[in-house]
Amino acid sequence: MRRLLKISKKGVAVLFAITCLYSCTSPEERIKKNEVAVSTKAHTVVIQQMKFAPAELIVNEGDTVTWINRDIVDHNVTEEANKEWSSSNLRQGKTWSMVVKKAATYFCTIHPVMKGKLIVKQ
Amino acid sequence: MKKIKDFMGIVVAFSIITIVTITPVYAQQKSKLTDPEIASAAVVANQNDIDFAKIARQKSKNEEVLKFAETMAKDHKAVIDQAVALVTKLKVTPKDNTLSRKLTADAANTKKMLLSKSAKSFDKAYIDNEVGYHKAVIATVETVLIPQSTNEELKGLLQNVVPALKAHLEHAEMVQKMFASK
Numbered sequence: 450m451r452r453l454l455k456i457s458k459k460g461v462a463v464l465f466a467i468t469c470l471y472s473c474t475s476p477e478e479r480i481k482k483n484e485v486a487v488s489t490k491a492h493t494v495v496i497q498q499m500k501f502a503p504a505e506l507i508v509n510e511g512d513t514v515t516w517i518n519r520d521i522v523d524h525n526v527t528e529e530a531n532k533e534w535s536s537s538n539l540r541q542g543k544t545w546s547m548v549v550k551k552a553a554t555y556f557c558t559i560h561p562v563m564k565g566k567l568i569v570k571q
Numbered sequence: 572m573k574k575i576k577d578f579m580g581i582v583v584a585f586s587i588i589t590i591v592t593i594t595p596v597y598a599q600q601k602s603k604l605t606d607p608e609i610a611s612a613a614v615v616a617n618q619n620d621i622d623f624a625k626i627a628r629q630k631s632k633n634e635e636v637l638k639f640a641e642t643m644a645k646d647h648k649a650v651i652d653q654a655v656a657l658v659t660k661l662k663v664t665p666k667d668n669t670l671s672r673k674l675t676a677d678a679a680n681t682k683k684m685l686l687s688k689s690a691k692s693f694d695k696a697y698i699d700n701e702v703g704y705h706k707a708v709i710a711t712v713e714t715v716l717i718p719q720s721t722n723e724e725l726k727g728l729l730q731n732v733v734p735a736l737k738a739h740l741e742h743a744e745m746v747q748k749m750f751a752s753k
């Protein structure tokens with residue numbers, strides 16, 4: 450009986466220590482440890498005057514980016530290195546959205562001088 | 572040998588004179604243009620490049636040249652469509668003038684030159700012309716058409732077209748460099 454009491458006292462102490470450690474961890478650290486769900490954000494890149502604005506966008510993995518074409522001419526959004534993803538050609542006023550899985554540089558295949566970059570926060 | 576050197580000298584001198592006189596000629600427009608005349612010049616300038624692209628589609632086998640020509644045909648058509656929509660809205664009829672006539676006459680010579688090229692020399696001739704033509708048109712739009720247009724919507728449309736023309740020039744220079752490195 451005394452032994453059982455000793456074990457349960459130890460158990461309570463360990464449980465207390467874990468609870469304390471968990472509550473003392475900052476939310477940022479818990480996000481890093483994947484202990485809590487990260488709310489994703491939505492971003493917009495405007496295609497205007499033959500440029501992607503902003504040309505460089507910093508996002509979290511899982512965020513959604515929407516491109517909107519405000520130019521007279523058609524554009525598209527295509528991953529540059531291996532063409533891993535691409536929108537169809539977007540006419541004036543049309544949009545295209547994508548969930549960001551990893552960092553990428555992208556361009557418009559119709560106007561290859563137009564380039565943009567997605568930077569994923571570590 | 573001396574004769575060849577003399578001949579080459581004349582060719583180089585003629586080329587320099589041609590480049591110097593043709594490139595800025597549209598920008599040297601003396602008389603002030605009216606809005607209907609500006610609309611006409613803008614449409615002609617865009618149509619010329621669509622015509623050059625049509626020749627490229629017929630004569631070229633080069634993937635980069637064909638892609639560039641397709642972009643020129645689509646983009647300049649989009650600009651013409653916007654210009655037509657605007658003049659229709661403003662109830663303005665584009666009016667032929669010295670600048671639009673000069674653009675048409677020069678384009679006729681360019682088309683003749685492009686059509687006369689062999690398959691081997693066509694691609695470089697087409698891209699070289701695109702570089703020169705876009706430089707000349709950008710100068711004309713920025714120094715003649717925009718400052719002289721009085722209607723704010725027409726001025727706005729012309730201002731919106733300049734970045735596209737500059738991107739076309741940069742694209743043409745990119746393709747031109749590929750030929751230079753071959």
